[in-house]
Amino acid sequence: MEMETYDVIIVGAGPAGLNCAKQLGGNNLRVLVAERNSVIGPKVCAGGLTGKGIGLLNLPDQLVAFKYDKIHLFHWDKLFHLQDDKNFICTIDRKELGQWQLGQLEKFPNITVKTDFAVSKITSEYVVVNGNKIGYRHLVGADGSSSLIRRYLKLTAQKTDIAIQYILPTTQYKELEIYFDSNLFAAWYAWIFPHKNYTSIGCMGNPRVISSKRLTKNFSTWLKKYGIDMNGAKYEAFPINGDHSQYRFEGNIYLAGDAGGFASGLTGEGIYQALVSGEEIGKMILDKNYHSEKIDELVRLQHRHHKILNALVVAGKFRPLLIEAGKYSLKSKSISKKLIETIA
Numbered sequence: 001m002e003m004e005t006y007d008v009i010i011v012g013a014g015p016a017g018l019n020c021a022k023q024l025g026g027n028n029l030r031v032l033v034a035e036r037n038s039v040i041g042p043k044v045c046a047g048g049l050t051g052k053g054i055g056l057l058n059l060p061d062q063l064v065a066f067k068y069d070k071i072h073l074f075h076w077d078k079l080f081h082l083q084d085d086k087n088f089i090c091t092i093d094r095k096e097l098g099q100w101q102l103g104q105l106e107k108f109p110n111i112t113v114k115t116d117f118a119v120s121k122i123t124s125e126y127v128v129v130n131g132n133k134i135g136y137r138h139l140v141g142a143d144g145s146s147s148l149i150r151r152y153l154k155l156t157a158q159k160t161d162i163a164i165q166y167i168l169p170t171t172q173y174k175e176l177e178i179y180f181d182s183n184l185f186a187a188w189y190a191w192i193f194p195h196k197n198y199t200s201i202g203c204m205g206n207p208r209v210i211s212s213k214r215l216t217k218n219f220s221t222w223l224k225k226y227g228i229d230m231n232g233a234k235y236e237a238f239p240i241n242g243d244h245s246q247y248r249f250e251g252n253i254y255l256a257g258d259a260g261g262f263a264s265g266l267t268g269e270g271i272y273q274a275l276v277s278g279e280e281i282g283k284m285i286l287d288k289n290y291h292s293e294k295i296d297e298l299v300r301l302q303h304r305h306h307k308i309l310n311a312l313v314v315a316g317k318f319r320p321l322l323i324e325a326g327k328y329s330l331k332s333k334s335i336s337k338k339l340i341e342t343i344a
């Protein structure tokens with residue numbers, strides 16, 4: 001029997017995969033988006049989306065839970081702010097985002113999205129789903145931090161953070177809050193991200209600096225310290241891959257989003273990077289000579305984040321002083337603006 005073949009198979013219907021598919025919509029390429037989950041969208045994530053991502057998506061207002069022109073930062077229990085004169089960050093629900101992105105693909109007859117469709121094996125010519133081979137001309141790995149395609153390409157991921165969060169069924173929190181505590185979270189932080197019907201409270205760190213076990217223990221200490229009521233909370237944990245080296249392989253295999261290690265190891269942000277890399281890889285498939293300046297910019301930005309992170313890691317016991325210095329520098333409007341440009 002002849003093997004079914006697509007021009008493009010995109011593995012994973014997260015922000016990267018769906019934005020890649022959108023870019024390929026309306027062309028004469030047959031595109032398959034294979035998603036292992038039964039519902040598109042839900043993902044372990046705090047749902048913070050920075051201004052660049054909001055602009056890129058042209059996100060409708062009803063999808064935004066809250067918009068902020070200010071982040072409340074805490075160090076040594078003292079509050080300070082990262083503030084702009086316009087909104088630069090918002091929170092969105094990942095299921096709603098995924099469903100909205102999916103809806104945008106409905107008008108394209110050349111795109112097929114299949115759920116409950118887990119790719120279990122990759123070869124240079126086909127993928128395997130439920131024991132069946134499906135051929136491809138181009139393969140896009142948009143399958144997140146534990147990417148099968150990344151493993152097939154034998155890429156490791158050293159700079160992978162672990163992020164843990166509780167989803168609390170409460171709407172009592174109204175501000176976007178970030179807590180630095182060098183003893184508990186080393187160079188990273190804990191967050192409170194309010195949503196319409198729930199709140200994400202979490203923290204992150206790199207296991208090479210702070211083990212997952214210690215991070216989990218320290219997070220409990222922090223939750224107790226702030227008297228956070230964990231009644232009915234749901235615990236979640238997932239890696240964030242910020243170890244980018246390459247995104248195009250053998251001319252016809254690509255890695256987008258977390259599969260490509262595009263996330264920030266410093267802030268944990270990865271939705272924007274997933275959207276951009278997915279879209280740009282779509283353009284490359286349409287035009288083999290296309291060179292993506294936007295991906296170059298993502299990579300430069302990731303290097304800047306790694307440099308800041310490295311400085312915080314090697315500072316060791318002097319880290320709190322570095323954070324305090326940062327806190328004082330944020331009194332300057334121009335430094336605040338520069339930092340917002342770097343992280344948002």
Ligand SMILES: Cc1cc2nc3c(=O)[nH]c(=O)nc-3n(C[C@H](O)[C@H](O)[C@H](O)COP(=O)(O)OP(=O)(O)OC[C@H]3O[C@@H](n4cnc5c(N)ncnc54)[C@H](O)[C@@H]3O)c2cc1C
Nearest residue numbers: 012014015016036046047048119144163257258270271274
């Ligand atoms: C606790 C936590 C909090 C976070 N908070 C934020 C935040 O506030 N802001 C932000 O920007 N980023 C945040 N991130 C990071 C963000 O979630 C990711 O960077 C982003 O989801 C990456 O998008 P993606 O499309 O590359 O991958 P994903 O969103 O992971 O999508 C990959 C898709 O591939 C599917 N898949 C995987 N394997 C297969 C397979 N074999 N076959 C078929 N389908 C498959 C998965 O089911 C999934 O739907 C957070 C991450 C964590 C863990």
